[in-house]
Amino acid sequence: MSEKALRLGTRRSKLAMAQSGQVADAVSQVTGRPVELVEITTYGDVSREQLAQIGGTGVFVTALREALLKGEVDFAVHSLKDLPTGQPEELALAAIPVREDPRDVIVARDALKFTDLPRGARIGTGSPRRMAQLNAYARAHGLDIEAVPIRGNVDTRIRYVHDGELDAVVLAAAGLNRIGRIEEVTDFLSVDTVLPAPGQGALAIECAADHADLIAALGELDDPFTRVAVTAERSLLAALEAGCSAPVGALADLLADGHVVKEMRLRGIVGTTDGSRTVQLSTTGPVPETYDQAMALGRELAAEMLAQGAAGLMGERAQ
Ligand SMILES: NCc1[nH]cc(CCC(=O)O)c1CC(=O)O
Numbered sequence: 001m002s003e004k005a006l007r008l009g010t011r012r013s014k015l016a017m018a019q020s021g022q023v024a025d026a027v028s029q030v031t032g033r034p035v036e037l038v039e040i041t042t043y044g045d046v047s048r049e050q051l052a053q054i055g056g057t058g059v060f061v062t063a064l065r066e067a068l069l070k071g072e073v074d075f076a077v078h079s080l081k082d083l084p085t086g087q088p089e090e091l092a093l094a095a096i097p098v099r100e101d102p103r104d105v106i107v108a109r110d111a112l113k114f115t116d117l118p119r120g121a122r123i124g125t126g127s128p129r130r131m132a133q134l135n136a137y138a139r140a141h142g143l144d145i146e147a148v149p150i151r152g153n154v155d156t157r158i159r160y161v162h163d164g165e166l167d168a169v170v171l172a173a174a175g176l177n178r179i180g181r182i183e184e185v186t187d188f189l190s191v192d193t194v195l196p197a198p199g200q201g202a203l204a205i206e207c208a209a210d211h212a213d214l215i216a217a218l219g220e221l222d223d224p225f226t227r228v229a230v231t232a233e234r235s236l237l238a239a240l241e242a243g244c245s246a247p248v249g250a251l252a253d254l255l256a257d258g259h260v261v262k263e264m265r266l267r268g269i270v271g272t273t274d275g276s277r278t279v280q281l282s283t284t285g286p287v288p289e290t291y292d293q294a295m296a297l298g299r300e301l302a303a304e305m306l307a308q309g310a311a312g313l314m315g316e317r318a319q
Pocket residue numbers: 079080081082154170171172173174175176199200201202203
C-alpha cells in the first residue's frame with residue numbers, strides 16, 4: 001500500500017484522543033501506513049445541556065460522520081455505545097475490535113464501595129440506565145442514595161468527588177482504562193447489579209462504504225465474537241425502539257465449559273429512572289453463527305420484554 005497517511009477523524013476529548021491514538025497505532029501496524037489524527041468538534045462536546053435533555057441519539061458522532069461523508073477524513077473511531085443503531089448506507093463499520101471490560105464502576109470518596117455508601121449519599125450520573133439500576137438495587141437492599149444528574153467529560157465527573165460535591169460517580173471501566181485512571185476505581189459493579197449499555201467497552205471503526213480496500217485493511221482489527229455479542233445487544237436496543245440515552249442495559253456473554261464455549265447468554269433490562277419498576281430478562285442458546293442470527297436473538301428478547309411492559313418504562317425518551 002502507498003505511504004500516504006490515513007486521516008483519522010477524532011473528537012478532542014481526552015477519552016476520544018486516547019482511543020483514537022490506540023486505534024491509530026493498531027491501524028498503522030496492519031496497513032503499514034502512517035495515521036494522522038484530525039480533530040473535529042462535535043455538538044455533544046460543546047453543549048452544556050444535560051445529555052438526556054439534548055434528546056435524539058448520536059450527538060457525539062454526527063460531526064465525525066459528516067467529515068467521513070465529505071471525504072475530509074478516511075476513518076473514525078467511536079465508542080460503540082454512543083453509536084445510533086441505524087447504520088447509514090454510505091458508511092461501514094469496518095471493524096469492531098476486541099471488547100474491553102464492559103462493567104460500570106464507582107469512583108467514590110474514601111475508597112467506598114457502592115453498598116457501603118452512607119444514607120443520603122449523592123451519586124452522580126447523567127445516564128437514565130445507571131440511575132434506574134442503581135435505584136432499583138437501592139430499593140431492593142435498603143440503601144438510601146440520591147442519584148444526581150451530571151454531565152461532562154470523565155475528568156470533570158471525577159473532580160466532583162475530589163471537590164466533595166458528590167460522594168461518588170458512576171463511569172465505564174473501559175473509558176477509565178483508556179485514559180489511564182483505572183486505579184481510581186473504588187468499586188467494580190457486577191453486571192448482575194448494573195447491566196452495561198449495549199456495546200459498552202467496545203469500539204467501532206467506521207469508514208465510507210465504497211472504500212473496499214480500506215474496509216478490508218481495517219477489517220484486520222475486527223473481533224468476530226465481539227461483533228456477534230454487540231450485534232445482539234444493539235438489535236435488542238433497536239427492537240425496543242430506544243435511543244442511546246434510554247434506560248436500557250444489555251450484555252451478551254459466552255458461557256464456557258472449561259475451555260469449550262457452549263452458549264451465548266443475552267441479558268436485557270429496562271427500568272424507570274427511580275428504579276421502582278424494571279423488566280429484566282435473559283435468554284441463553286447456541287452461539288449465533290451469523291450476524292443475522294445475533295440480530296434475531298436481540299429481537300426475540302426485546303419482544304419478550306415488550307410483552308412484559310418494557311415500553312411503558314422507557315418514558316418520553318423512548319423514540
Ligand atoms: N457516554 C460517554 C462515554 N462513551 C463511552 C464511554 C466509555 C467507554 C466505553 O464504554 O466504551 C463513556 C464514558 C462513560 O460512560 O463513563
